[in-house]
Amino acid sequence: MEQQKTNMAVLFADVSDSTKLYESFGDTAAFRSVRDVIGLLKGIAEAYQGRVVKNIGDGLMCAFAAADGAANAACEMHRQIAQRPPMKGGNQLTIRVGFHYGPVIEEGDDVYGDSVNIAARMAGLALSGQAITDSDTVMKLSAALRESTRQINALPVKGKAEEIEVHELMWQGSLDRTLIPGRVTVEPVSAPSAGPSIKLTHLGREITFRDTVYFGRESAGNHIVITDPMTSRRHSKIELRAGKFVLIDQSSNGTFVMLGGNEEMRLKREELILYGSGVISFGHSTQESGAETVQFTCN
Secondary structure, eight states, X not given: OOXXXXXXXXXXXXXXXXXXXXXXXXXXXXXXXXXXXXXXXXXXXXXXXXXXXXXXXXXXXXXXXXXXXXXXXXXXXHHHHHTSOOOTTSOXXXXXXXXXXXXXXXXXXXXXXXXXXXXXXXXXXOOTTOEEEEHHHHTTSOHHHHTTEEEEEEEOOTTOSXXXXXEEEOGGGOSOOOOOTTOOOOOOOOOOTTSOOEEEXXXXXXXXXXXXXXXXXXXXXXXXXXXXXXXXXXOEEEEEETTEEEEEEOSSSOEEEEETTSOOEEESSOEEEOOSEXXXXXXXXXXXXTOOEEEEEEO
């Protein structure tokens, strides 16, 4: 007899680049930090009427009765992690989150099924600092939370015959907030005029930004349009996070960046904290002849 299925939202959250964390700070310090983060995430999940199904490596798997519960928990997880003080050396610990709402099989305290697999795939696609879900789950969200999502692309997902429309939940400005009992919440606000800024120079034009900047080949939705054919329609972005500007690649061919006089780095669905000044190119090396570049200076 087929087991009874129940609709619920499954969420995976884990510490980004935990391997580098252990390499940089040693087993004891890294384990302590990860343990503290897992405890924080567990408390947030429970505050939004979710439960922790299990710990998985340096992360956890949670279940929620409704899609909104998972989305609100994902936003709060990212907010509270972003508010943590930097670790030794100035590194900011970050997480990545993926979730999906659909039918699951409950057996004891565990849950199984295709919905669990999709949620795990969403977490695998998420970059550091991102919360990722799919179009089916977005349709189950309340109107306010749906407005806080944006479609990234239709991407192939392992184990699925067809591509899945992937969406990012913009947790920095999510409209639907639920107060966590016993915690004073601070609404995110735009960076004040006296706060951090980044000056970008593209084709002789200088622009100063204090918030998120999008780069890509399409004129619609991008602040700086890159005409190079190697550039994706929505290629990358720079966002202000915890007082630092972070470059995030979302492209097919990667984003290349030189920080000061250091060696060039290639980001492929990765992110990098920018500092000082440098050069960014889109789809191929900054050093290639004719590369369309953007110069930046962080203030």
